[in-house]
Amino acid sequence: MGQLGSVFTMVLMLAVFYLVIFIPENKRKKKYAALLNNLKVNDEVLTKGGVMGKIINIQDEYIILESGPDRTRIKLSKSGIGTVINLNTNEAVEKK
Template identity: 50%
Template sequence: MDSLIRLAPWIVIIAFFYLLVFLPESRRRKKYNTMLSNLKVNDQVITKGGIIGKIINIRENESFITIQTGPDRIKIKLDKTGVLNVLSENKTSEDSGENKIEGKKEV
């Protein structure tokens, strides 16, 4: 019984550490993997190197994407995991039409 009392603080510390470190990290990793699987052509992305570009090609079987960046339309091929975040997603023509109508009503 005495050894159990000595171990109790360590058990509490380990549980607290798990809740503060591992659980949020697993949630972040799951959200990141979902974002990578939902990448589409014409999404504007930022890479881990800080390059901003638009996706022009996605190769699912190789897990590579090609982005186009800058006024010179430079094409860069990179691994999907090189994408840090999606800046703007591809909007369908129906969504953009609704936004134009709403914009006219507000003015």
Template identity: 45%
Template structure:
């Protein structure tokens, strides 16, 4: 069976081009953001000041597996999952 390459490119070229544009504009940046978030969550340590995805500001007191204990005020402690942390505001000072 004879396959005409110019006909193939005419029919499937735009589809391939749209997929390539979709990949570089949407999929690849999303993968990069997810990797950065995963690295941020894995590098959490006690003393970091964070904000949760719900908007609660706090300081990390303890991390056990997937549970993070936060101090959110004077003598107020809450426990959240590690994935509930939205951003690190200030990293803990490393003692030398």
């Protein structure tokens, strides 16, 4: 009976670990993938590096941002986007 109890405890610990770690992480990944798929030209974004700018061109895996008063253009990977800024309320829609 002692071995059965320890096996049950191990299975229970693995189930709790899965529920606490993997399920929320998968939800976060799906939400972030949806954010990247819904990027549009003229969206205001904040990169993971802290650069804020407006999307002026979207390619397959890259975007081009226009940032600052000089309208500096920056080419970066879509995965570099951390947050999309809602233009109506200036609040972050999604934050990584």
